[in-house]
Amino acid sequence: MDEIFGIPTPLLFGQLLLGLINGAFYAMLSLGLAVIFGLLNIINFTHGAQFMMGAFVAWMLLNYLGIGYWWALILSPLLVGLTGVILERTMICQLYKMDHLYGMLLTFGLSLIIEGVFRNEYGSSGMPYRIPADLAGAWDLGFMFMPVYRGWVVVFALFACISTWLVIEKTRLGAYLRAATENAPLVQAFGVNVPRMITLTYGAGVALAALAGVLAAPIYSVNPQMGTNLIIVVFAVVVIGGMGSILGSVLTGFGLGIIEGLTKVFYPEASATVIFIIMVIVLLARPAGLFGRA
Amino acid sequence: MAGHSMTSTAAPVGPQQHIFGFTKAQFVALCVMFVALIVAPFFLYPVFLMKLLCFALFACAFNLLIGYVGLTSFGHAAYFGMGGYIAAHSAKVWGLTPEISILIGALLAGVQGAIFGWVAIRRQGIYFAMITLALAQMIYFFCLQAPFTGGEDGIQAVPRGNLFGVISLANDMTMYWFVAAVFVICFLLIHRIVHSPFGQVLKAIRENEPRTTSLGYRTDDYKLVAFILSATVAGVAGGTKSLVFGIATLTDVHWSMSGEVLLMTLVGGLGTVFGPMIGAAVIVAMQNYLAEMGAWVTVIQGFIFIACVLAFRRGIVGEIANLLRVRL
Numbered sequence A: 001m002d003e004i005f006g007i008p009t010p011l012l013f014g015q016l017l018l019g020l021i022n023g024a025f026y027a028m029l030s031l032g033l034a035v036i037f038g039l040l041n042i043i044n045f046t047h048g049a050q051f052m053m054g055a056f057v058a059w060m061l062l063n064y065l066g067i068g069y070w071w072a073l074i075l076s077p078l079l080v081g082l083t084g085v086i087l088e089r090t091m092i093c094q095l096y097k098m099d100h101l102y103g104m105l106l107t108f109g110l111s112l113i114i115e116g117v118f119r120n121e122y123g124s125s126g127m128p129y130r131i132p133a134d135l136a137g138a139w140d141l142g143f144m145f146m147p148v149y150r151g152w153v154v155v156f157a158l159f160a161c162i163s164t165w166l167v168i169e170k171t172r173l174g175a176y177l178r179a180a181t182e183n184a185p186l187v188q189a190f191g192v193n194v195p196r197m198i199t200l201t202y203g204a205g206v207a208l209a210a211l212a213g214v215l216a217a218p219i220y221s222v223n224p225q226m227g228t229n230l231i232i233v234v235f236a237v238v239v240i241g242g243m244g245s246i247l248g249s250v251l252t253g254f255g256l257g258i259i260e261g262l263t264k265v266f267y268p269e270a271s272a273t274v275i276f277i278i279m280v281i282v283l284l285a286r287p288a289g290l291f292g293r294a
Numbered sequence B: 001m002a003g004h005s006m007t008s009t010a011a012p013v014g015p016q017q018h019i020f021g022f023t024k025a026q027f028v029a030l031c032v033m034f035v036a037l038i039v040a041p042f043f044l045y046p047v048f049l050m051k052l053l054c055f056a057l058f059a060c061a062f063n064l065l066i067g068y069v070g071l072t073s074f075g076h077a078a079y080f081g082m083g084g085y086i087a088a089h090s091a092k093v094w095g096l097t098p099e100i101s102i103l104i105g106a107l108l109a110g111v112q113g114a115i116f117g118w119v120a121i122r123r124q125g126i127y128f129a130m131i132t133l134a135l136a137q138m139i140y141f142f143c144l145q146a147p148f149t150g151g152e153d154g155i156q157a158v159p160r161g162n163l164f165g166v167i168s169l170a171n172d173m174t175m176y177w178f179v180a181a182v183f184v185i186c187f188l189l190i191h192r193i194v195h196s197p198f199g200q201v202l203k204a205i206r207e208n209e210p211r212t213t214s215l216g217y218r219t220d221d222y223k224l225v226a227f228i229l230s231a232t233v234a235g236v237a238g239g240t241k242s243l244v245f246g247i248a249t250l251t252d253v254h255w256s257m258s259g260e261v262l263l264m265t266l267v268g269g270l271g272t273v274f275g276p277m278i279g280a281a282v283i284v285a286m287q288n289y290l291a292e293m294g295a296w297v298t299v300i301q302g303f304i305f306i307a308c309v310l311a312f313r314r315g316i317v318g319e320i321a322n323l324l325r326v327r328l
Helices: A009-040 A047-065 A069-090 A100-122 A148-170 A172-182 A184-189 A194-216 A226-241 A246-266 A274-285 B024-042 B046-066 B077-092 B098-120 B125-145 B172-194 B197-207 B209-214 B219-245 B255-268 B275-289 B296-311 B315-324
Strands: A138-140 A145-147
Touching: A009 A047, A009 A148, A009 A172, A009 A194, A009 A226, A009 A246, A047 A069, A047 A100, A047 A194, A047 A226, A069 A194, A100 A226, A100 B125, A100 B255, A100 B296, A138 A148, A145 A148, A148 A172, A148 A194, A148 A246, A172 A184, A172 A194, A184 A194, A194 A226, A226 A246, A226 A274, A226 B125, A246 A274, A274 B098, A274 B125, B024 B046, B024 B172, B046 B172, B046 B219, B046 B255, B046 B275, B077 B098, B077 B125, B077 B219, B077 B255, B098 B125, B098 B219, B125 B255, B172 B197, B172 B219, B197 B209, B197 B219, B209 B219, B255 B275, B255 B296, B255 B315, B275 B296, B275 B315
Parallel strands: none
Antiparallel strands: A138 A145
């Protein structure tokens, strides 16, 4: 079987895999956005810049300090998450009493600053990050060659998403978090330090974005614009999925990645716009999003 | 809308006389604006002034939505850029006169606004902003691929043509008077819209949408009409800009343009009559004088955004109006 619907199988599966990888990033980023939105009630426009920072910190660790991929996978989210904590404590925390849109404007301004600084330092051409030796090479699956690193990204992203889901749904900390999302003053009255929880939640959401950035570094070139183009698509993903459900945003992320990959095979002209078109259709049929509550 | 309203600029004002629908203070400011429009080209480079006026008009159109209806569109570049492309195409390929080209551009921007607005007003607040941004990004990709836009090159060497087929606009000074006239007409039109009974309903929606609904107004219809008007005027601004510079490019449909117009309006003062113009002047002047600093301009814009959000929510005109206890 070399062809399906007149499309050569290696091409079809190759694009499916690419779609799955993009989907993994959509899922991780929209998950972080949803967690932050749930508690802080702001849309974190800086998310794309923080994804980019994750990739850059991994690159810097390797090139300036000689610290490799595996350590970067831990250190980069921690460092970028720490910058998130600082941002939350110094600026974002001043906006909770105001209209949601000010949060979006502030984080938009922050993303302009972060991207501008990186563009001044590193230009916009992008830098390569080598695939770690342990994950180099490819498996021959019979119908296609599967680069080991790409398989790793999909598996690890799934693992990260499911862990996040488990933490939020099955642990005591997650229970506090869900309760605070519903009614923060009441949870605070029970003696839970809600402001600290908000800060840590923001830090965790940012760390998740940075983790996605480290995963992306060997696949895409590390460049200052890598986040913004992605984040706008992720906004559409969030609108499609609705931000009410964690698993919903993960499913939507992967699903849309696959649809985008398939579009590249069957109708490449629409591949950049297909997610936005799906967004319009979903808005017309189910304005609250696939998994959202009206 | 929960919490603080986006616009807290209104200073306490007593009963006062109105001159053509402007308060006394606004009328004084209007006179200053007219004098500035007439005097400026004799002191400043006309092309710079035309750029400024195009962006001022764009910001005024944007303010109609964010300032008076409380709808934050994060994708207004789509209407500005599309107006520019269509006007440039009409003038260059179809050889139409400038005023007709701009009108066609505005009309198409309005139609696009009708479709996008119809989709976007299904959600409120933060979702509205994300949806408009996503739709604008769709237009960006469309313009990148569509044959008539010229992709990365854009539409170049667009002729300014002859106004009404008679008056040549090739001279910068003549073009300036034309642009100034377009600006003044649209500015007064927006003022008229805002101060009509229709505009009163828009402001009611901004302050308290459920209550406006309960009074029997179909708020979605009002929001949609405001969206279409705003998109149309943004199209006028984009079309005029493409004729001034003789070029329509992807820059004008890029998301960063949506951010810039938001910044201009925010700096000038959301929901003020003269704020968007002042904000546009500040930002355009800053870009002009700091042009050699390259990417640092974006960084500075980011800092201005943060300063405006954290400390300076009334904007320049809003602060002045508050100091003088008038409405501007």
